[in-house]
Amino acid sequence: MGLLQPVLHYGGHWLVPFAFAFLVWREDWLRAGLVAALANLVDLDHLLAVPIFDPHRCSIGYHLLHGWEAAFGFALIAAVPRWWARALGLGALWHLAVDYGDCIMQGL
Numbered sequence: 041m042g043l044l045q046p047v048l049h050y051g052g053h054w055l056v057p058f059a060f061a062f063l064v065w066r067e068d069w070l071r072a073g074l075v076a077a078l079a080n081l082v083d084l085d086h087l088l089a090v091p092i093f094d095p096h097r098c099s100i101g102y103h104l105l106h107g108w109e110a111a112f113g114f115a116l117i118a119a120v121p122r123w124w125a126r127a128l129g130l131g132a133l134w135h136l137a138v139d140y141g142d143c144i145m146q147g148l
């Protein structure tokens with residue numbers, strides 16, 4: 041897979057939230073981008089898994105905050121009419137999308 045996947049992974053997790061925030065919340069993009077990037081903390085659920093990190097495991101459907109129930113909860117958060125709730129909920133959903141892309145690229 042080489043370099044493409046890690047670049048897409050970390051770029052997707054840490055750069056795209058700011059780019060998205062810049063498109064949606066132009067005046068306050070840095071603050072909104074920080075909140076959206078903060079949604080990457082859903083990865084804290086990895087601490088519950090053994091081993092904590094396994095490059096050959098698909099996070100989606102495995103970890104507590106990487107399942108469809110969690111995605112539903114993130115969608116509810118994103119539906120709250122507050123900018124920070126939208127940034128957080130959409131950021132978390134985006135995080136799952138990036139992780140899912142990893143699984144597809146790895147054929148997991």
Ligand SMILES: [Zn+2]
Nearest residue numbers: 083099135139
């Ligand atoms: Zn993740």
